[in-house]
Amino acid sequence: MKKSLAFKNIIYFIILFSLSLNSQNSNFSELDSTYEYLSEKYYEYKFTDTIKAKNYADRFLQKATLENDTIYKIIGYEFLGEILKDDTIYLQFLDNLIIETSKMPTKMFPTLLYVDKGRHYIINGKNNESLKNYILALKYSNLYRNDSLKYRIKDRIASLKFENKQFVKAKKIRLEVYNFYNNQSKYRETTEYCALLINLTNSYISEKKYDSARIFNTKANKYANIIRDSIMIGYSLHGKGHIFYAEKKYKSAINSILKSLKWINSDSNHRSLSNAYSKIAKSYAKLGNQDKAVLYNLKIDSLYQKTNVTYKSQKSSYAFLINYYKNKNELSNQLLYIEKLLKVDSILNTRSKKLSKTFTEEYDIPKLKAEKEAVIGQLKDRSQKIIYFSIAFTFIIILILAYQIRKRIILKKRFEKILNSKKASLKKINIIEKQELLIPKEIIENILNGLEKFEKKKGFTNTSLTLNDFAIKLKTNTNYLSKIINHYKNKNFSNYLKDLRIAYAIEILDKNELIRKYTIKAIANEVGFNTAESFANAFYKKTGFKPSYYIKELNKRKTA
Known part of the structure; x- marks a missing residue:
């Protein structure tokens, strides 16, 4: 899928990188002034009238040169090299550009130039040279963080791995590219994405996972229809036929x-065309139609004579x-095709060995080394993290120990303070003299006397x-009792009871060894608390430590 893609892909990069290149006036007619028109005319006459095709190739290159448009000059030189059947015209121009742009690399150059060389070589069956250029392109795309080109290059490398029968590795890379495009749709170039879906179809066919292959081929067909790309629709039909062939549905495959x-x-x-002829020929052979099988095998030979690409x-x-x-006992033809087979087999074997060697030495091993360095780096990072964690953990332990020691010292001081205080034992709570209440003095005196007796008799342990209940016992009302406790004891009734009970707990624990053997719940009940929890909380609030x-x-x- 090279002819239209060569033009479409370049257009994509122009849009992507928003190149603004100088334009100059040209001598072409209005109709001739568009690159798309000149390109279409070139392809129209490429195989039918080489003189006209060269004329349009010259015009295309002249226009690009006048406008100093690097991208279109690349296409122009490719046209010229094709029509004159001299690859050096195109490749020499690319090499000169690579030398120039390598002095000050950008996101686009020289990466795109290596991609173009890789594409050119793979079209012409020079897979090893193609791989070398894709590896260089991948290097620059990584250095200058061009994800758009990076994943296109990876897809091309996957195709070469597939060609080299590294089916599992090829599929892994293709799925990586597929996930990237799905997560970063802004980088998705319609034709490239469609081609990727078809390539994934082939990957699953190689694994005999025909349901998965059909899913991706259907996606390719739908996507091609959405973008109205008739050529990609054609490739999806080819993929569908490939699935049918693998499933031994030969009539459907042919159709x-x-x-x-x-x-x-x-x-x-030509590569896909040769493969299509081959599947048709094999299908006819399986169906017993020898004449049709011969016809399409001869088409493959004819294509070889035309392109001289193996x-x-x-x-x-x-x-x-x-x-x-x-x-048929036609010895001359038998000998002819034996010689052709030997030639093709030799070329393919040499190509395969070179490709395998390049993959091993320039792609797989460097990748493994990079992975090794990454693992070593991770281990170093992990070691450093362990050291930092150990230091942090030790520091936290020291802080905890320091906190515990300090806490023990504070608790010890609180304990000594309470133990040595003469007020630690149960005592009459000091009466704080304040402004007089609007309560008769006789009632105040009676209630204060009642409180004193209450404290002495430990009524608070109830x-x-x-x-x-307490107001009834003192023969007064709750309003007077509450106001007098708040006024003279400087606390509410609840806290008044708690303080008396805690003071009593401190006293009896100090004096009575037997009480110290009680459970916290039993001690709580002994001094007037209903639960161990309420006693412990009140004790801690008052003393700063637990019972x-x-x-x-x-x-x-x-x-x-």
């Missing part, structure tokens, strides 16, 4: 591939023709005591 020939021909994709499909074709003429700590320290002190 589908025959429909694709028009578009493959129009694209001048493809794998030629081997099976010549093997068939050798056997066919042997059975777990069910309420403000209302268990206080008991533990008391036991140490008593046994010392």
